[in-house]
Amino acid sequence: MITDYRAAFIDIAYLVSAIIFIFGLRRLSSPATARTGNRYAMVAMGLALVVTLVDRSFIWKPVNVVILVIGTALGAAVGIYFARTVQMTAMPQMVALFNGMGGGTAALVELAHFSGLLNSGQSITAGEALATVIGVILGSISLAGSAIAFGKLQELLSGRPIQYQGQSVVNAIVGLVIIGLGVFLVGFNGGDLIIWLLFAAALVLGVGAVLPIGGADMPVVIAVLNSCTGIAAAVTGFVVHNEILVVAGALVGASGGFLTVLMSRAMNRSLGNVLFGAFGSVTAGAGAAVAGEAKPIRETTAEDAAVAMAYANEVIIVPGYGLAVAQGQHQIRELAAELEKHGVTVKYAIHPVAGRMPGHMNVLLAEANVPYDQLYEMEQINGEFERADVALVVGANDVVNPAARSDTSSPIYGMPILNVDQARTIVVLKRSMRPGFAGIENELFHNPKTLMLFGDAKDSLAKLTAAVKAA
Amino acid sequence: MNQEVLLGAYIFILAIFVGIEVIGRVPSTLHTPLMSATNAIHGIVLLGAFLIAGSANSPLLYVLAFIALFLGAGNVFGGFVVTDRMLEMFKKKPVEKR
Numbered sequence A: 001m002i003t004d005y006r007a008a009f010i011d012i013a014y015l016v017s018a019i020i021f022i023f024g025l026r027r028l029s030s031p032a033t034a035r036t037g038n039r040y041a042m043v044a045m046g047l048a049l050v051v052t053l054v055d056r057s058f059i060w061k062p063v064n065v066v067i068l069v070i071g072t073a074l075g076a077a078v079g080i081y082f083a084r085t086v087q088m089t090a091m092p093q094m095v096a097l098f099n100g101m102g103g104g105t106a107a108l109v110e111l112a113h114f115s116g117l118l119n120s121g122q123s124i125t126a127g128e129a130l131a132t133v134i135g136v137i138l139g140s141i142s143l144a145g146s147a148i149a150f151g152k153l154q155e156l157l158s159g160r161p162i163q164y165q166g167q168s169v170v171n172a173i174v175g176l177v178i179i180g181l182g183v184f185l186v187g188f189n190g191g192d193l194i195i196w197l198l199f200a201a202a203l204v205l206g207v208g209a210v211l212p213i214g215g216a217d218m219p220v221v222i223a224v225l226n227s228c229t230g231i232a233a234a235v236t237g238f239v240v241h242n243e244i245l246v247v248a249g250a251l252v253g254a255s256g257g258f259l260t261v262l263m264s265r266a267m268n269r270s271l272g273n274v275l276f277g278a279f280g281s282v283t284a285g286a287g288a289a290v291a292g293e294a295k296p297i298r299e300t301t302a303e304d305a306a307v308a309m310a311y312a313n314e315v316i317i318v319p320g321y322g323l324a325v326a327q328g329q330h331q332i333r334e335l336a337a338e339l340e341k342h343g344v345t346v347k348y349a350i351h352p353v354a355g356r357m358p359g360h361m362n363v364l365l366a367e368a369n370v371p372y373d374q375l376y377e378m379e380q381i382n383g384e385f386e387r388a389d390v391a392l393v394v395g396a397n398d399v400v401n402p403a404a405r406s407d408t409s410s411p412i413y414g415m416p417i418l419n420v421d422q423a424r425t426i427v428v429l430k431r432s433m434r435p436g437f438a439g440i441e442n443e444l445f446h447n448p449k450t451l452m453l454f455g456d457a458k459d460s461l462a463k464l465t466a467a468v469k470a471a
Numbered sequence B: 001m002n003q004e005v006l007l008g009a010y011i012f013i014l015a016i017f018v019g020i021e022v023i024g025r026v027p028s029t030l031h032t033p034l035m036s037a038t039n040a041i042h043g044i045v046l047l048g049a050f051l052i053a054g055s056a057n058s059p060l061l062y063v064l065a066f067i068a069l070f071l072g073a074g075n076v077f078g079g080f081v082v083t084d085r086m087l088e089m090f091k092k093k094p095v096e097k098r
Helices: A005-027 A034-052 A062-085 A088-119 A126-153 A167-187 A192-210 A215-239 A243-266 A271-276 A279-291 A302-310 A321-326 A329-341 A360-367 A378-387 A457-470 B003-023 B028-055 B059-091
Strands: A314-319 A345-350 A375-377 A390-394 A425-430 A450-454
Touching: A005 A034, A005 A243, A005 B003, A005 B028, A034 A243, A034 B028, A034 B059, A062 A088, A062 B028, A062 B059, A088 A126, A088 A192, A088 A215, A088 A360, A088 B028, A088 B059, A126 A167, A126 A192, A126 A215, A126 B003, A167 A192, A215 A243, A215 A271, A215 B003, A215 B028, A243 A271, A243 B003, A243 B028, A302 A390, A302 A425, A302 A450, A302 A457, A314 A329, A314 A360, A314 A378, A321 A329, A321 A360, A321 A457, A329 A345, A329 A360, A329 A457, A345 A360, A345 A378, A360 B028, A360 B059, A375 A378, A425 A457, A450 A457, B028 B059
Parallel strands: A314 A345, A314 A390, A345 A375, A390 A425, A425 A450
Antiparallel strands: none
């Protein structure tokens, strides 16, 4: 028996919205349908947002309307501005930024709702209190953690792990404080002050947890934070009694979790090791020891490298983060086109954790209009390197480091890598001999088959293209 | 633990399974758009911010609601627009001969 038609209408609209979200996500599994999938999600979002406005709890005093309209319009304007102007190479920091914004929204909504209930003297059930605690913790960690990740990716902060004496102890203490505050809030009806302390402590933990993680592990961190925000949104739904929040948040939480597992597996490390392993501290020792030996390298010119490639049968290009930094994706496409004119088969080998977020390289190459059937995943192409005449490594480092196969003392030992060293000739484009983001020495650069071409990847690629044209 | 929260938990768990089932088939080529799209979807907490803003009745709640609206709207609108931009590039058919 329906007694409240307005509430029933809202609930049915939410249900429709949830179904559209799921169909939209389904369409994201193929490049041909992905764009419409995203549009489906937009429709679902629009529907859910609009019907919420007819909710009975709205007061509709002028001040509420003004806040609602101006806050939303301002946020939308800023979001759209950044979304339209950001470079494709800067996608990881963009995602981190939006992710942090979502986490912050979830935490603030929970805070405001809780404090509103308290001040109006309404009772709060243990279930709601628990959901509030979880939402505030996850939302705040996501907000602060994403802000730090953004800083690292934007290079406002050092991409290397930032560590200090007793860091893990401090983080553990903050973690315990958070648990204590949470228990107090749920079990003993802690008030306004406690929830604010919880918010502050979770922010501190978010900062503390991401600071010691190095730039090379960012694909995992971003996936974890994405999942955190999704779950924070879902538990917000528990608190404000809104099912579409629960469904949409859970979908995002699942997606983030799925990508987290994939990324960790691609590095052959457990999630715990990535998040708490303090990667950098181990590598400093190992890298320094090898660097001390000062092994020889073979430096080359663009002309020599171009000749090797122009007369090859097959060239495999291995892009990495350096390509994104140098914004060289269009030049790489031109070089490939020039090589193809010389009858060379060109393929791209994409390591799952190349770049700073899952699928980063695919987006860059798609922007440069590289057909996606030329892109090969690691398992597909690894057997082919031994038949390739030239492997061209552009700004990749750790994902081609043979130490991962052979050196048990290396921090990346056991990580599946691209078998670049099996190619007949290896050409490496690199800014300098500085070790990569993970700070690990790379044996590949000292391989007698390896030719090093130093300089900005974009410039080097342009020179190579010109030289191939002349060859 | 009241009924409503428990019901929410059921929905949550089932939605997680649906999510894994649906997203598990996304190829690695599309991992960045997937992440970017889901990133926009969790912006649905903006709806929570709507509810807060609609029922706010104290200066503190006004301020919290305003910040939540700003952040949430940035997340939703920015997230969807940037994903759309990205996917437009994936849609382009290769013009050159293969």
